[in-house]
Amino acid sequence: MSTPALLFTLLLLAFLFWMAWYWFVRHRQIRPLSAEQRALLEEKVRFYRQLSEKEKERFEQSIAQFLEDVAITGVETEVTAADRLLVAASAVIPLFGFPGWRYRNLNEVLLYPDKFDEDYQVQAARRNIIGMVGSGAMNRMMILSQPALRDSFAHPKQRQNVGIHEFIHLLDKADGTTDGIPEMLIPHEYTAPWLRMMQHEIEEIKDRDSDINPYGATNEAEFLSVAAEYFFSQPEKFGHKHPELYEMLSRIFRQAP
Numbered sequence: 001m002s003t004p005a006l007l008f009t010l011l012l013l014a015f016l017f018w019m020a021w022y023w024f025v026r027h028r029q030i031r032p033l034s035a036e037q038r039a040l041l042e043e044k045v046r047f048y049r050q051l052s053e054k055e056k057e058r059f060e061q062s063i064a065q066f067l068e069d070v071a072i073t074g075v076e077t078e079v080t081a082a083d084r085l086l087v088a089a090s091a092v093i094p095l096f097g098f099p100g101w102r103y104r105n106l107n108e109v110l111l112y113p114d115k116f117d118e119d120y121q122v123q124a125a126r127r128n129i130i131g132m133v134g135s136g137a138m139n140r141m142m143i144l145s146q147p148a149l150r151d152s153f154a155h156p157k158q159r160q161n162v163g164i165h166e167f168i169h170l171l172d173k174a175d176g177t178t179d180g181i182p183e184m185l186i187p188h189e190y191t192a193p194w195l196r197m198m199q200h201e202i203e204e205i206k207d208r209d210s211d212i213n214p215y216g217a218t219n220e221a222e223f224l225s226v227a228a229e230y231f232f233s234q235p236e237k238f239g240h241k242h243p244e245l246y247e248m249l250s251r252i253f254r255q256a257p
């Protein structure tokens with residue numbers, strides 16, 4: 001065989017091998033959730049409890065897929081089966097209106113035993129961070145405080161949810177910029193109205209005329225995360241107090257929780 005023919009054959013083989021691998025990865029059967037895992041979701045995740053039987057099934061499949069795709073690791077703390085499900089639920093809830101979507105920009109979620117500081121240190125005196133999407137050397141990682149994650153799902157009146165908050169940042173970041181406009185999700189014609197709405201709502205928070213977490217006034221990215229965690233945690237109350245925002249977030253996330 002001549003050299004070009006040999007090269008061509010090798011390239012063809014490599015391509016076929018890659019196709020087969022790709023097909024295998026895409027179609028590999030995901031292990032379904034156990035009865036114990038489903039019971040934990042029922043007990044701890046309100047969003048799941050309120051779904052229909054058919055939707056619950058789809059939710060469970062997305063949870064199983066997420067747990068297959070992303071590692072969840074405890075740093076100086078033990079990760080329980082419930083913790084793993086709470087992380088996965090935080091990831092699945094914002095994307096539940098987009099069947100088949102997966103987080104392509106995340107490999108691992110680290111659970112810390114407490115709050116931490118900008119250098120990811122738990123022992124520092126000035127530590128007040130409960131969640132963070134990593135950048136630089138920590139790219140494709142997320143850090144959550146384990147107690148804050150558990151708290152987010154434990155209280156029925158809670159408007160804050162650190163897991164959902166950080167996963168919304170990750171969705172926002174998927175287009176390259178964390179700016180409060182998740183271009184992967186938002187239809188183009190809503191971009192300008194959404195930006196105006198955010199700026200208006202941020203002013204309301206600054207005027208102390210809003211029940212949205214004041215941290216949302218930091219910038220548009222924080223506003224999106226803070227408003228969305230409220231929208232997903234207390235949808236009735238949020239819809240009642242902020243009907244226009246509710247409508248807009250329903251369009252962005254393609255669901256009316």
Ligand SMILES: [Zn+2]
Binds near residue numbers: 222225
């Ligand atoms: Zn944030």
